[in-house]
Amino acid sequence: MVLKNQVEWALHCCSMLAGLPQGKYLAAKDLAEFHGVPKEYLGKALQRLSAAGLVESTLGPAGGYRLAKPVAAITFLDIVEAVEGRRVTFACTEIRMNSPCRVGKRGTGKPCSIAQAMYDADEAWRSHLRSLTVESMLAGAQLPKEQVDATKRWVEQRLK
């Protein structure tokens, strides 16, 4: 059970978009080039971020993306769920209902202790991702100043 690669790409793109000057956009092809990932697949991830209201885009030759919210208002979970969907990591198929010894053929409406444990574990994962934001991502980055400056110059040449 592994997340799509686009989750990694989307997280790094949000980190990069967080550094854009106010009102400026960066094109999908530049985000793809910078991260060394295929433009078409990255485009799909960016569209999902856009559908979730995390980034906004302009179309046309000067088109591109920027964050749609402050960095402290975008959580890791927002980005992960935008790309991966909100489906719980445990799919209960209610096999307890198949038991030949079952009393009553209707469900209780409550998950069994096994499903509940798996849902709680899923929530522990989501809860950690909900506690982290693009702001905390930037704070933890620890890149060499030389690299930060080079990236700024690279981005400035491509701003829309």
Added chain:
Amino acid sequence: MVLKNQVEWALHCCSMLAGLPQGKYLAAKDLAEFHGVPKEYLGKALQRLSAAGLVESTLGPAGGYRLAKPVAAITFLDIVEAVEGRRVTFACTEIRMNSPCRVGKRGTGKPCSIAQAMYDADEAWRSHLRSLTVESMLAGAQLPKEQVDATKRWVEQRLK
């Protein structure tokens, strides 16, 4: 990102095997019949539990499975990892190394803040599953007494 159905089946099978009398076995075909799941696919899950040392089996016409450890010594995580593998849910492909602005072409050896956050979330999920055992699963079951008794009788007729 969803776990295999065999994870659900394996958890329910461990719950059932926990109720067997000392030294007795239950056949894979009976476990499959009771849970209403395909014997071949369940067989693979049981083999994985066996490879992980969680259940032990005897071969031959009187063959079957039983737990290989006390119920308090088998965690949900043991069962989930036996069936699903131990692979972390976030696969970092180190796209930061693709940056045209990268200073130095070697990695730092440390995960970036994004990968670290995703690994920590994965560990929060595993940690919850590690805190729960087959013993706690049974304690939380809350089945009607009538159904528990009927299940006991069903199992007794099939013990090896």
